[in-house]
Amino acid sequence: MVVRHGKVACECHWAPNTVNTPHDMFSLSKSVTATAIGIAIDEGYVSLDTRIYEKYFPHKLEGLTGKQLEWAKKVTVHDVLSMRMGKVTSVFDDKAKTDWVNGILDKPIQFEPNSDWKYISENAYLLSWIIQRETGMTMTEFLTPRLYEPLDIKIPHWEQSQVGVDAGGWGLKLTVEDIAKISMLYINKGVYNGKRIFSEDWFNKATYPYTKKTYPVFSDNAEYGYQVWIDHEHHDTTYRFTGLYGQFSFMFPDQDACVVITASDTRDGDAISAVFKHFPKAFIEPKELDDKKQFEFKALTSTRAYGPDFMHSLGRRDAKRESKYSNRMMKFVPLPFSSTQGALTYFMWRKKIGGLTDVVLSFDKDNAIMSFKENNSERMTIKAGMNNEYTHNVITLGENELIVDAQATWNRDGSLEFFLYNSGRPQSKRLRFIFKGNTVILKQNSYPGFGALAKFNIEFNMGMNVGSKFENFLDVGGKVFGAFYSDTDTVGRFVK
Structure with a gap:
């Protein structure tokens, strides 16, 4: 789906998906979690400087000693938001058997908090815990009147831990249009249809590059903010939400536009390159389509049967x-x-x-x-x-x-x-x-x-x-x- 100036310019789907099909967001869920934290900060529930284990999980510190205890006492909300906490978990840690907070504390220290960067999903789970501890609501309950209803998003499903906390870093299901609405909210620095959802101060903090270099194997060498990717390499600043298997939103604020993709593919680098090959150039240098090109465009964007050969x-x-x-x-x-x-x-x-x-x-x-x-x-x-x-x-x-x-x-x-x-x-x-x-x-x-x-x-x-x-x-x-x-x-x- 391509959206510009608040209107859908183009959309297409692989059947049997439709525009109303909710998709697994995987790590794109993190950007919604960070949005919840931003709103909570605006409302005075949360502070970026809060040391999370001391305030929210003091009972978890009782069994720690030495460097592990010193490390845990330093970790702040900022460190968790920016993926600069200092520990690494595995995506294959069994979510049915483990205490997810202990699953972080039990891991060896990789670096001191805020001294380096490492991307892990459990960081966003800690943020979801913080929302629930401070507000008495799950993140879904907290976001319903503050984000979903103002953006006319049907209350989505979000998978939970054994103790009833929304997963935060994964497990959210949104439609392509839902993602586009949240993307336009960021393009407009926290305002949607004239209503302010979060402050411009939070937008500036969320999109500031706390880490300048992330993964050089991908084509864009993106920077990282608060659960938002930032790109300067190809053109003027672009923001990006990203999830495993090709869940993307590319936000082009200078063009008041976004490109949203849901997929079943792990070739993230190829997808990023393909988008930046055509955008934002297509917005900057629009071309009139003759009748033949109009026909080709309609054929290309019509709903088609799902792709891989073995599925036919x-x-x-x-x-x-x-x-x-x-x-x-x-x-x-x-x-x-x-x-x-x-x-x-x-x-x-x-x-x-x-x-x-x-x-x-x-x-x-x-x-x-x-x-x-x-x-x-x-x-x-x-x-x-x-x-x-x-x-x-x-x-x-x-x-x-x-x-x-x-x-x-x-x-x-x-x-x-x-x-x-x-x-x-x-x-x-x-x-x-x-x-x-x-x-x-x-x-x-x-x-x-x-x-x-x-x-x-x-x-x-x-x-x-x-x-x-x-x-x-x-x-x-x-x-x-x-x-x-x-x-x-x-x-x-x-x-x-």
């Missing part, structure tokens, strides 16, 4: 096999991860279910129907179109309501393949059932895969370029170390 079903039917395998229970060796969701998304949930344990297949005029349980879940049903169309499904996994648009086809080798597009979530799944007598082999693949995610993680955290061949190697590694990954093959049997 042939819709092949096989009446003989459908009769043979219908209404028979298949029991599988359970895996630790969901077979319908991507590993990282699933790993960040506080309440996990597990992998497929049993499946019953059936068929109707237009669909393959998969009735299944994941470990101790309630039985769920996904209908998959066998007519070259997606069938829309809503299922509940753990505490999460999920939209799954699905297709299915029989392959020429006799296997049955399901294509699960998780609308609004970054990873889509391919499930292939291979039948060998009473034995059933379930093969699983994600898009993007483990290799793409691991490649991104290495580039982002180590500042080194990783080639596509190494990405393929990492994909194979994901299969080898399958206990930690959701694309592992598993074996089952017909029991009736």
Whole structure:
């Protein structure tokens, strides 16, 4: 979505997404968390100089000694906002088992507070804790009358910790238009439709570059403020909200415009380069389109079927096999991860279910129907179109309501393949059932895969370029170390 002067200039979507589809924001959530802190500072709830562990978590300091205690007593709200706290956590720290605050304190010290920069998601969780401690409201409750209602944003879902605190650094779901509205709020220095939401003083603090160089592996060498990225390298100042798997908002204040992207791709550097190749030049040097170009533009921006090759079903039917395998229970060796969701998304949930344990297949005029349980879940049903169309499904996994648009086809080798597009979530799944007598082999693949995610993680955290061949190697590694990954093959049997 491209917005200029408060109006949508251009938008397009991959079906089955629409303009109203909420998307997982991943780290773009942090920018909304920082906005909440800014409003709380304006209202006198929070101070940037407050030493957070001493004020908000004094009981957590009782078991600390020596340098760990000295470090904890120094950390301020500013340090956490600017990612200059001094400790590093892992995205794979299990959110179902750990005390998230202890998960930070238990880590070794990397540097003294405010002496260096390291990006970690748990910093924003601490900020969410602060909002809840100071106001008595969750961050969602705090933001509803202060941000969501003035911007006409439907109150969004935000995943929580075991103790009922909004995650802060991830877990927020927003539509493309929601992101654009918050972006225009920043472009206008805290004012939206004539109403001031946060002070210009907070805007200046949030967009000040406390860290001048972040990750040189990405194309823009962006600076970092308070959960906002700042770019000066290509043109006049640009601000950016960023989340994993290609969630972006590029804000061009000099042009009163923003470009918002949601995606399922880990090639952040390529996305940033593509945007800056065309923007803000397109705003500065507008061109009239002739009839041919107008036609091409409309075709380009029309809603199209979702992209990756493996997600396009042939819709092949096989009446003989459908009769043979219908209404028979298949029991599988359970895996630790969901077979319908991507590993990282699933790993960040506080309440996990597990992998497929049993499946019953059936068929109707237009669909393959998969009735299944994941470990101790309630039985769920996904209908998959066998007519070259997606069938829309809503299922509940753990505490999460999920939209799954699905297709299915029989392959020429006799296997049955399901294509699960998780609308609004970054990873889509391919499930292939291979039948060998009473034995059933379930093969699983994600898009993007483990290799793409691991490649991104290495580039982002180590500042080194990783080639596509190494990405393929990492994909194979994901299969080898399958206990930690959701694309592992598993074996089952017909029991009736």
